[in-house]
Amino acid sequence: MKIGIVCPYSWDVPGGVQFHVRDLAEHLIREGHSVSVLAPADEGTPLPPYVVSAGRAVPVPYNGSVARLNFGFLSAARVRRWVHEGDFEVLHIHEPAAPSLALLTCWTARGPIVATFHTSNPRSRAMIAAYPILQPALEKISARIAVSEYARRTLVEHLGGDAVVIPNGVDVGFFAGAEPKAEWQGGTIGFIGRIDEPRKGLPVLMEALPRILARCPQTRLLVAGRGDEAEAVGRLPEGMRDRVEFLGMISDEDKARLLRSVDVYVAPNTGGESFGIILVEAMSAGAPVLASNLDAFAQVLDGGEAGQLFPNEDAEALAATPVGLLGDAGRREELRRRGSRHVRRFDWSTVGADILAVYETVTAGAGAVAPDDRVGLLGRLGFSRD
Template identity: 80%
Template structure:
């Protein structure tokens, strides 16, 4: 099958959507399908052979963050050229309602279109205001996927229609088989806590974790917090007493391999995100690696963690609740072991072997439907005139 995939966000500033598209593409290619991804990218960005650049993106505030999007006449021309050259059996657009390549592709594409909705924002004024513009494009979509029930609800409430829920995928074995790094491992008296995310994006929740850290260190002074992600390190620890700042170690941006090793090494992974999350891929990666998970009780996180059975939840933005929950887990090894055991079974539903098959089934359904529609006129017997 020839599959075209549209990425709305810049390939050179990686995030959850880009990682999902990358992993889906490589999974499909490994199965023998032909895949081409159209994505914004700077001219000097090294791209995988299956990615086609649609040109440089510009930063735009979007869904509580800053997204790098690509829109305009030149982008539209590149979309049309990519569609013409690709001759795709199906086009898969991610975030078609964002002002980027997805919307341009909706307008230009003629064949079967599958769309995945990642956004969860129950009060999106932008989506409400843009409804009239979006509707004509969205009506061309043959099948809709939402990455979570929360994302599906956002779609239904803002744009109408419905979607099948297929979660983001993870290569579970990649994380499960990673080698721990001894430098990142803790001991009985000196545990390690992990955090991965953009340091300078408040909704990722690092400030909440920093407010909780003094109480954690007061009871377990040997604890270390390992932080991976881009951002201002000095600003991140500014709220901590100076004596405690040495207990925070910044690793910067890490490779996929080091991310897996970090998650395999820590005694506890904390996801203190405060909002704007439709899924929570990092939770799935942490569970895959065997890290006990503590997360804010966002609706999307609650679903990913099986209502708290596969990871512990605390009240969102409550630093005291975070500290109490972290101490309860760090001092209870059998409880952490039970979370690992439950998570290792639960996480298999997110493996690409399952998620990829579900997405392919959607592709095949819309492609078969389009083929049947195309064949109908030829299959109908010619009409005879009355009296003939």
């Protein structure tokens, strides 16, 4: 099958949607399908052979974060050329409700379109306000996927229609087979995420750290991600700052090794999460998981059976839990076993088959869908030429 996948966010800035698109494309290629991915990318960014650059992206505030998106006249022309030259049997777009390549593809495309909705935002005024603009594009979508029940709920409440829930996928074997790293073992807590994005929760973890160290002084916090390291430890007492080790941006291989090495993986995210791919990766690697009790995280962790939950933004409760886990090898092993069993449902062998079944359904009854000329609309929305 000839499949075109549209990634809305810049390929050179790591994120859950980009990783999902990458892993889906590589899974489909391994299964023998022809796949092309269209994504924003800054000039000079190394790209896999299956990725086509749609040009540089610009930062746009979106869902409590800053997304790097690509949208405008030149982008629309690149989308049209990619769609025409690709002659795809099915187009799979991600986040069509964002002002992105996915929305431009909806307006341009002929033939069956599958859309995946990742965002969970139950009070999105912007999405409600944008509905009249989005509606003509959304009506061209043949099938909708939501990565979680909470992403599905956002879609239903704000945009109408419904979606089948298919979670994000993970190569479970890749994480399970990683080699632990000796220097990352022994009383270690792991955190992976953007340091300077408050909703990822590092400030909550830093607030809890003095209480953790008071009970377990040999504990180390290993932090992987980009951001201002000095600012991140700024509120810690001077004598405790050496207990935090910043690893910077790490490769996928080192991420897997880190998750295989730590005694506890902590996800203190405060909101804006529709799934929680890092939790699945941590469980795949056998790391006992401690996460804030966001709805999406609770669902991924099977209501707390496959990982331990703490009240969102409660630094005191967060501090108490890893102290207990670090001192209880039996409880850590129990969480490892439960997580390893639970995570099998997220493996690409299952998730990829479910997505392919959606493709086959829409292509079996596909009728041509007329392209939509929206150049005038782009102008009215205030987008200038790239």
